[in-house]
Amino acid sequence: EDKVVQSPLSLVVHEGDTVTLNCSYEVTNFRSLLWYKQEKKAPTFLFMLTSSGIEKKSGRLSSILDKKELFSILNITATQTGDSAVYLCAKITSGTYKYIFGTGTRLKVLA
Amino acid sequence: EADIYQTPRYLVIGTGKKITLECSQTMGHDKMYWYQQDPGMELHLIHYSYGVNSTEKGDLSSESTVSRIRTEHFPLTLESARPSHTSQYLCASSDPTRGTYEQYFGPGTRLTVT
Numbered sequence: 001e002d003k004v005v006q007s008p009l010s011l012v013v014h015e016g017d018t019v020t021l022n023c024s025y026e027v028t029n030f031r032s033l034l035w036y037k038q039e040k041k042a043p044t045f046l047f048m049l050t051s052s053g054i055e056k057k058s059g060r061l062s063s064i065l066d067k068k069e070l071f072s073i074l075n076i077t078a079t080q081t082g083d084s085a086v087y088l089c090a091k092i093t094s095g096t097y098k099y100i101f102g103t104g105t106r107l108k109v110l111a
Numbered sequence: 112e113a114d115i116y117q118t119p120r121y122l123v124i125g126t127g128k129k130i131t132l133e134c135s136q137t138m139g140h141d142k143m144y145w146y147q148q149d150p151g152m153e154l155h156l157i158h159y160s161y162g163v164n165s166t167e168k169g170d171l172s173s174e175s176t177v178s179r180i181r182t183e184h185f186p187l188t189l190e191s192a193r194p195s196h197t198s199q200y201l202c203a204s205s206d207p208t209r210g211t212y213e214q215y216f217g218p219g220t221r222l223t224v225t
Contacts, residue, residue, distance in 0.1 A: 032212045042201055042216035043154075088154070092212050097142050097161065097205070098169070099214060101154040 002027050004091050006102035014110050017079050021105045023089035024071040031092040033072050035063055038086045038104070046074070046087075079109045114138055117202050117217035124192055125225055132187045132220045134202030143185040144214065146201045147171060154201065160185055192224040 003026045013019055023033065032050045036043035047056040049065035049072055056063050060079075065072045076083055086104040093100070115136040124130055136143065141162045146154040156169030160179040174196075176188050185204075189196055202217040 034212060034214070041219050043214075045213045045215075048212055086151075090154075090214075097207060097212075098156060098159065099144070100156075101146075103153040106151070 002091075002093060002100055004089060004100050004102035006087075006089055006105050008105060009103065010106040010108070012108045012110065013079055015080055017109075018075065018077045019079060019107060021074040021076075021087050021107070022071060023074070023102055025091045025100075026070070027093065029094045030067060030070075031094040031096075033065055034090045034092070034099070035072070035074050036088040036090065038088055039084075043088055076107075079107075081109050081111050083107060084109045115202060115204055115215050115217040117200075117220050119220060120218060121221050121223075123223045123225060126191075126193055128192050130189050130192055130222070132189075132200055132202075132222070134185045134187070134217055135183050136185075136204045136215070136217075137183060138204065138206065138215065139182060140204035140206040140215070141182065142205045142207070143179065144203045144205075145169075145175075145177060145185070145187050146203065148199045148201060148219075150199075157200075158187065192222075194224045197222060197224050 005024050007022045034048050035046040047063045052067040060077045063074045086106050088104045090099045090101045118133045144159045145157040148154045155171040158177040160166045200220045203214040205214045
């Protein structure tokens with residue numbers, strides 16, 4: 001089944017904490033995996049991961065993909081209240097350009 | 112900055128009405144998508160298009176239709192709105208030939224069917 005599973009579903013932390021969000025997928029015909037941040041409205045792009053073991057980094061956010069174990073993680077260090085959002089991951093299956101989204105992880109960062 | 116637009120942004124309409132949600136992008140992207148998203152829930156793919164005159168149904172067609180007569184324009188039509196169609200509708204586009212699978216999203220249309 002073509003499915004993307006994210007965990008945890010929700011998370012509440014305090015400013016300064018480090019969080020790790022998980023995304024696993026269930027089929028092996030994989031093209032790429034993307035992470036998005038969604039606040040009130042439309043998702044905004046964070047990372048695209050295609051190769052295993054190569055960390056993508058942007059400021060306090062980083063992400064890595066493990067194609068053998070079929071998962072990716074998104075790390076946020078020194079969290080701030082502005083990081084509060086839903087974080088979505090999406091997989092693109094090889095042979096198509098359809099995006100399968102997970103349910104998202106709702107992160108709330110308390111001051 | 113993404114140049115993808117959706118109108119209207121908010122719409123309240125009665126059951127049985129026919130409505131068209133507009134989506135336009137000025138980036139020349141071939142691939143365009145419609146998603147439905149209920150509050151706090153995942154995005155469900157309704158329809159997608161890989162280019163002019165190409166349209167496909169997604170996992171959740173929700174009694175809607177789309178057309179792709181021009182590259183930049185991908186409208187979604189509900190022939191007869193029902194309360195179950197109340198949701199947020201997001202349009203997106205991408206162009207993998209530019210070396211990325213990033214999808215650019217429009218601001219969304221929040222639809223309420225009474």
